[in-house]
Amino acid sequence: MSSADLPLHASVEVPPAISWTDRLHGWVATVDHKRLGVLYVASGLVFLLVGGSQASMMRMQLFYAGNDLLSPEVFNRFFTVHGTSMVFFVGMPLVIGIANYLLPLMIGARDMAFPRLNAWGFWMFLFGALLFYFSYVGADGLYGAGTAPDVGWFAYSPLTGKAFSRGNSTDYWVLGILVAGFGSISAAINMIATTLTMRCRGMTLGRMPLFVWMMLVVSWLILVAMGPLTAAQVMLLFDRFLGAHFFDTQAGGDAVLWQHFFWFFGHPEVYILIIPGFAYASEIIPVFSRKVIFGYPVMVAATCAIGLLSLGVWAHHMFVVGLGKGVTSWFVVATMLVGVPTGIKIFNWIGTIYGGKLHFRVPMLFCTAFLFQFLIAGLTGIMLAAAPFDWQLSDSYFVVAHFHYVLIGGLVFTIFAAIYYWFPKVTGRMLSERLGRWHFWLFVVGFQLTFTTMHAQGLLGMPRRIYTYSADRNWEIWNQITTTGVLFQALGIAVFVCAIFHALRRGEPAGDDPWNAWTLEWSTSSPPPEYNFAEEPEVKSRRPLWDLKHPDDPDWRHE
Amino acid sequence: MSATAATGGFVPGDRGRVGMACLIFTESAFFSIFLVAYLFYIGKSATGPQPAQVLDLPVLATVCLLSSSGTIAVALKSLGSGHIARFLVAWGLTIALGVAFLGFTAQEWQRLITVDGLTLRTNLFGTTFYSLVGFHAAHVLLGVLMMTSVALLALTGRVNSEHAPRVELVGWYWHFVDAVWLAVLTVVYVLGR
Numbered sequence: 035m036s037s038a039d040l041p042l043h044a045s046v047e048v049p050p051a052i053s054w055t056d057r058l059h060g061w062v063a064t065v066d067h068k069r070l071g072v073l074y075v076a077s078g079l080v081f082l083l084v085g086g087s088q089a090s091m092m093r094m095q096l097f098y099a100g101n102d103l104l105s106p107e108v109f110n111r112f113f114t115v116h117g118t119s120m121v122f123f124v125g126m127p128l129v130i131g132i133a134n135y136l137l138p139l140m141i142g143a144r145d146m147a148f149p150r151l152n153a154w155g156f157w158m159f160l161f162g163a164l165l166f167y168f169s170y171v172g173a174d175g176l177y178g179a180g181t182a183p184d185v186g187w188f189a190y191s192p193l194t195g196k197a198f199s200r201g202n203s204t205d206y207w208v209l210g211i212l213v214a215g216f217g218s219i220s221a222a223i224n225m226i227a228t229t230l231t232m233r234c235r236g237m238t239l240g241r242m243p244l245f246v247w248m249m250l251v252v253s254w255l256i257l258v259a260m261g262p263l264t265a266a267q268v269m270l271l272f273d274r275f276l277g278a279h280f281f282d283t284q285a286g287g288d289a290v291l292w293q294h295f296f297w298f299f300g301h302p303e304v305y306i307l308i309i310p311g312f313a314y315a316s317e318i319i320p321v322f323s324r325k326v327i328f329g330y331p332v333m334v335a336a337t338c339a340i341g342l343l344s345l346g347v348w349a350h351h352m353f354v355v356g357l358g359k360g361v362t363s364w365f366v367v368a369t370m371l372v373g374v375p376t377g378i379k380i381f382n383w384i385g386t387i388y389g390g391k392l393h394f395r396v397p398m399l400f401c402t403a404f405l406f407q408f409l410i411a412g413l414t415g416i417m418l419a420a421a422p423f424d425w426q427l428s429d430s431y432f433v434v435a436h437f438h439y440v441l442i443g444g445l446v447f448t449i450f451a452a453i454y455y456w457f458p459k460v461t462g463r464m465l466s467e468r469l470g471r472w473h474f475w476l477f478v479v480g481f482q483l484t485f486t487t488m489h490a491q492g493l494l495g496m497p498r499r500i501y502t503y504s505a506d507r508n509w510e511i512w513n514q515i516t517t518t519g520v521l522f523q524a525l526g527i528a529v530f531v532c533a534i535f536h537a538l539r540r541g542e543p544a545g546d547d548p549w550n551a552w553t554l555e556w557s558t559s560s561p562p563p564e565y566n567f568a569e570e571p572e573v574k575s576r577r578p579l580w581d582l583k584h585p586d587d588p589d590w591r592h593e
Numbered sequence: 594m595s596a597t598a599a600t601g602g603f604v605p606g607d608r609g610r611v612g613m614a615c616l617i618f619t620e621s622a623f624f625s626i627f628l629v630a631y632l633f634y635i636g637k638s639a640t641g642p643q644p645a646q647v648l649d650l651p652v653l654a655t656v657c658l659l660s661s662s663g664t665i666a667v668a669l670k671s672l673g674s675g676h677i678a679r680f681l682v683a684w685g686l687t688i689a690l691g692v693a694f695l696g697f698t699a700q701e702w703q704r705l706i707t708v709d710g711l712t713l714r715t716n717l718f719g720t721t722f723y724s725l726v727g728f729h730a731a732h733v734l735l736g737v738l739m740m741t742s743v744a745l746l747a748l749t750g751r752v753n754s755e756h757a758p759r760v761e762l763v764g765w766y767w768h769f770v771d772a773v774w775l776a777v778l779t780v781v782y783v784l785g786r
Binding site: 147148151219222223224226227228230231232253256257258259260261262264265266268269272276277278279280285286287288291295298 | 607608611612615616618619620621622623624625626627630633634637638639713714716717720721724
């Protein structure tokens with residue numbers, strides 16, 4: 035498909051011999067957005083394995099009624115560390131890392147706007163995560179009480195007060211997230227500045243790839259949401275260390291205020307994680323349907339609408355608190371409204387697929403599963419948005435099923451799609467199609483077994499976060515199916531890990547543009563040189579590579 | 594910003610502007626949570642002292658901080674037109690006004706702590722007051738430190754008009770600190786009493 039740039043490859047293929055210390059130094063001291071992107075994604079994947087192992091242990095505990103594999107204390111720590119890790123140390127670095135790698139390439143830039151800030155952000159994230167995990171050995175405090183945090187990933191007050199969370203485990207939760215949060219904020223600032231000031235000639239806002247648009251909205255949400263989270267965490271630290279009373283109910287403090295502050299961050303955070311999933315799907319689906327994205331301006335508008343509406347829905351996490359009729363009604367309506375732009379996006383992806391010449395390569399497989407699963411996730415979301423329904427099912431496995439459908443069925447599937455799609459660009463080698471298919475089918479079967487059945491457990495009344503249950507509740511068979519699904523998912527992940535190492539060692543060389551794609555990152559070599567583009571590209575349409583490949587019928591005539 | 598973006602006519606300094614604007618935006622979100630907490634807890638302290646008993650309107654401090662926004666504007670204008678001496682005077686005046694503001698805050702805190710017995714631990718008022726006003730003061734301090742660094746560089750002759758776009762960002766930050774003070778003043782000293 036591609037036939038240019040041969041001299042570039044020759045220079046890339048023969049690296050001079052460098053010692054491993056030099057190489058390590060190169061990675062640690064790097065300010066290159068591509069290397070930082072790889073570091074982000076690699077550490078995110080490592081934490082994915084860690085968080086997944088915790089989930090697997092919890093599922094093994096729940097396999098039998100009355101099982102005693104894990105003690106209640108260990109179980110509490112596992113679901114706390116699992117939830118926190120998956121959101122802050124898996125989701126965030128993966129979406130930030132992928133954007134970090136691709137965003138400058140997609141807009142034809144040399145690097146991010148602030149390369150050193152970029153490196154700082156990565157190390158803040160990594161050390162935040164390590165600080166959090168250090169709690170397993172370091173959180174004993176003076177009391178010998180507790181190791182890892184066990185207050186749940188949203189750490190409701192007053193459970194986090196000094197009186198109820200003794201020792202330092204909760205402090206590690208606060209500080210780990212606080213430090214990593216500074217990293218996220220710096221990444222968001224960087225992405226916005228890069229997008230607004232460093233686009234190549236001709237790359238107007240209306241010609242940016244949807245990926246860039248969506249990461250712009252994600253960055254905006256990070257700025258809106260992370261500041262408040264930082265503030266709330268600081269308040270909690272003041273309560274715990276300085277004797278302040280923000281969430282101290284004994285002195286008139288309000289525990290519900292913490293919930294408001296946390297979810298004012300927490301709900302935008304969901305969109306911070308899922309909009310990048312939309313971004314990957316919006317790049318991948320058109321390429322494997324051999325069509326332009328259907329309704330580009332509407333997609334942009336819908337993303338912006340989500341970026342605004344998602345700020346006004348946080349209290350739907352708190353319906354059971356009892357917010358009063360007026361407030362509850364507002365949050366019901368606002369939550370259902372978010373369904374509209376999200377629904378528009380699903381229709382646009384279907385519109386892109388419709389009538390296209392479909393190539394079901396691995397990235398497209400993951401995107402197709404994403405469409406189905408994310409639709410179900412959205413539908414259960416609408417169900418839970420109805421306050422009376424939520425009163426019945428809040429904090430049940432139905433909710434667990436819903437948000438795992440969003441974050442795994444939506445985000446993780448599209449992240450896998452993105453990794454299969456862009457891995458050739460990053461490494462110059464293709465991931466094995468055969469292993470990829472194994473990965474996909476094992477994972478999709480495992481995902482369905484695990485999380486579809488969780489809806490049933492929720493409807494049967496099983497609360498989330500219980501470490502065991504009695505046999506007479508008739509939940510055992512559902513839990514056993516759920517846990518069986520974990521086995522399939524774990525096998526899928528194992529195949530994925532094998533596929534990566536296989537590709538790194540003897541993957542098929544990818545060439546510059548293995549998918550015959552249209553965005554700028556495919557116009558440079560694989561992997562791209564440190565300077566990205568030998569000369570600054572100039573674009574005339576949303577699909578610059580289409581214009582290059584089809585000078586007889588370029589896009590800019592039709593846009 | 595978008596008008597120039599459409600033509601792709603950005604000059605390199607602009608990335609700093611966008612970055613600073615974003616930082617100010619997320620800092621505003623940070624402060625708004627402390628403001629909300631303060632508003633939410635007005636009148637809910639279980640014990641005294643109450644704001645009306647111990648808080649006085651900080652007129653002098655406000656005058657200092659607000660006028661420093663004027664002096665920094667003069668300083669930036671002078672730097673842009675190459676009048677380094679005038680820049681240094683106005684810049685130094687801004688620093689002095691910032692330091693004076695911090696002095697007034699310190700004086701207020703000292704009285705509150707030693708005379709009125711109000712600390713972060715006393716009640717909800719103390720908790721929300723010291724954290725909100727304290728975070729603002731910390732930002733003033735940071736601004737003073739940034740301006741002092743620029744002043745030191747300028748005194749050694751390393752700042753001239755070509756650095757104006759960068760120094761301007763310090764000015765943006767300073768105006769932001771000023772704006773936050775207006776919000777704090779309204780909430781703590783006007784609504785809260």
